[in-house]
Amino acid sequence: MRTSTMAVRVLSSADLPAYHRLLAADPHGNVFLRHRADVTGLESPWLGGRMLGWFADDVLTSVCHHGANIVPGEATPQAIDAFAQVIATGTSRPASIAGRQADVLRLWSHLERVWGPARSVRPEQPFLLLDTAPAVAPDLRVRPVLVDEIDVLYPACVRMFTEEVGVNPETTHGSLYRARVAQLIAQGWAFAVIEDGRVLFKAEIGAMAAGTCQIQGVWMTPELRGTGWAAPALAGVVNLIRDQFVPAVSLYVNAHNERAHRAYLRAGFRHHDTFATVLL
Known part of the structure; x- marks a missing residue:
């Protein structure tokens, strides 16, 4: 019986094709993440942070921008939990977490235990097109x-x-x-x-x-x-x-x-x- 492998790692320019394929699932909702890749090429010095990727059997299935702000994209619940573990070990505290409602609230449920209360939680924000x-x-x-x-x-x-x-x-x-x-x-x-x-x-x-x-x-x-x-x-x-x-x-x-x-x-x-x- 084959055992699946799952892991988080920092993305680089070599991951751009897989990154773009993943975010094409919702070009509008993922516009911030797509824009960041266009501007930085997923190179950490230009990102002012890092882009985390969650891989299942070496296939990129979820991403999360981790810099001055945190923005997950196309993230599964399992990936959100893994991203939270990685982010919580860092020394810097970003200004905000933003993105799809379920992703943000699940991520915050982990990070709040480490960082303490937020200045403001805005749990429902209609995204309009x-x-x-x-x-x-x-x-x-x-x-x-x-x-x-x-x-x-x-x-x-x-x-x-x-x-x-x-x-x-x-x-x-x-x-x-x-x-x-x-x-x-x-x-x-x-x-x-x-x-x-x-x-x-x-x-x-x-x-x-x-x-x-x-x-x-x-x-x-x-x-x-x-x-x-x-x-x-x-x-x-x-x-x-x-x-x-x-x-x-x-x-x-x-x-x-x-x-x-x-x-x-x-x-x-x-x-x-x-x-x-x-x-x-």
């Missing part, structure tokens, strides 16, 4: 942010991050956060409505791989929230992305943020999966 034209007319004022507008956009990014994550990114990330915002602008991945030198609405592309992307940092100035303007503004972002980059756009939202969730559905997004996030 739009791969057709938006369902509402776009706000045509939405446009890419110009390179020389970073001083205009940056305060809105800080406000969004602080509202969403609960900490000021300038305190936790220092100059790296501003550098990241500048990079997104330079790539053409930052979009906004700016009037009289003031950001009324903004969103950025956080990750992109062949055919799909994930947007992040959706923010509207408080006095305009609840006015019904979010869906047209988001439609403007989607149209620009579909015209310039890829045909499919995704995002995820906290289930308790009912106003935002309704706006995304009104713009034409549909439910694709359910994510969860643990902020550490």
